[in-house]
Amino acid sequence: MGAAAPESRHTMKWQGRRQSTNVNDQRGRPVAGRTVAKGGLGVVAALVLFLLTGNGSFLTDLLGGGVQAPPAPSGRESGYTETAREKTLFEYVSVALADIEDTWNQVLPRSQYRAQYEEPRLTIYNDYVDTACGGANSGVGPFYCPGDKTIYLDLSFYDTLVQRYGAQDGDFVMTYVIAHEAGHHVQTLLGVTRELSALRQQAASGAISQADFNRYSVAYELQADYLAGVVARYMQQRGYLERGDLTEAMSAAAAVGDDAIQQKAQGYADPDTFNHGTSEQRQEWFKRGYEAGDLSDWDTFREII
Numbered sequence: 001m002g003a004a005a006p007e008s009r010h011t012m013k014w015q016g017r018r019q020s021t022n023v024n025d026q027r028g029r030p031v032a033g034r035t036v037a038k039g040g041l042g043v044v045a046a047l048v049l050f051l052l053t054g055n056g057s058f059l060t061d062l063l064g065g066g067v068q069a070p071p072a073p074s075g076r077e078s079g080y081t082e083t084a085r086e087k088t089l090f091e092y093v094s095v096a097l098a099d100i101e102d103t104w105n106q107v108l109p110r111s112q113y114r115a116q117y118e119e120p121r122l123t124i125y126n127d128y129v130d131t132a133c134g135g136a137n138s139g140v141g142p143f144y145c146p147g148d149k150t151i152y153l154d155l156s157f158y159d160t161l162v163q164r165y166g167a168q169d170g171d172f173v174m175t176y177v178i179a180h181e182a183g184h185h186v187q188t189l190l191g192v193t194r195e196l197s198a199l200r201q202q203a204a205s206g207a208i209s210q211a212d213f214n215r216y217s218v219a220y221e222l223q224a225d226y227l228a229g230v231v232a233r234y235m236q237q238r239g240y241l242e243r244g245d246l247t248e249a250m251s252a253a254a255a256v257g258d259d260a261i262q263q264k265a266q267g268y269a270d271p272d273t274f275n276h277g278t279s280e281q282r283q284e285w286f287k288r289g290y291e292a293g294d295l296s297d298w299d300t301f302r303e304i305i
């Protein structure tokens with residue numbers, strides 16, 4: 001917990017602005033199946049079932065790299081109490097989600113798809129959570145579940161991202177994280193997630209190779225980075241960004257690149273197992289989304305596959 005409190009850094013202009021009403025606070029709430037999960041088996045079983053049924057392997061979402069997710073931090077199982085810093089972070093992400101809603105409520109109807117935006121929910125939990133995609137512990141990192149159209153986030157991920165993955169210490173890294181997950185929601189609304197699920201099933205049955213599927217996965221993830229860039233552009237246009245915010249987002253995108261994660265975890269990178277894209281690719285597509293500010297340039301599949 002050595003990271004500085006968000007308000008002590010240069011910071012996105014967020015105080016006093018609208019907070020989303022779609023945030024669901026489940027911190028400290030007892031969860032059904034939790035005792036099983038503490039032993040690890042419940043989570044593993046849920047994950048395996050989830051992967052086999054082809055509903056999507058979104059539980060390891062932001063962090064790809066083909067590396068096993070670390071176990072959840074322990075010792076916080078009982079008597080959760082919110083710290084002042086977590087209170088600030090909670091309010092911050094509530095404003096960030098409101099910005100994401102405003103972005104897509106404006107951008108989607110004006111896009112080539114003329115689609116209406118259906119707002120996703122954001123569940124903040126600690127340690128363990130049950131979802132329509134199965135149970136998860138916070139070790140898997142933030143993720144989006146298409147089954148209940150909800151983004152799941154443990155606020156401790158902020159410290160993980162900065163301390164373990166080396167993202168810059170600044171609150172806008174969390175905007176990048178949530179906007180990336182909300183990008184998967186946009187992909188779900190527009191049918192891209194369904195296509196990826198079909199491809200996952202083809203890989204499971206051997207119709208396409210795992211390496212081929214990984215390339216689709218990379219395109220899918222880079223598209224979510226592009227969509228996060230669109231959100232950043234919307235915020236810039238409204239004057240919400242402060243100097244340094246974009247650098248923070250770019251540093252977070254670099255920190256969660258497959259090559260960076262694998263290099264840190266095992267000392268080398270294996271491109272065949274990449275499923276989220278390299279640091280360079282993630283930064284590039286975030287930037288392209290930022291530059292376009294809409295869906296005109298979002299077809300990562302055309303360029304990656």
Ligand SMILES: [Zn+2]
Nearest residue numbers: 061062221224
């Ligand atoms: Zn993702």
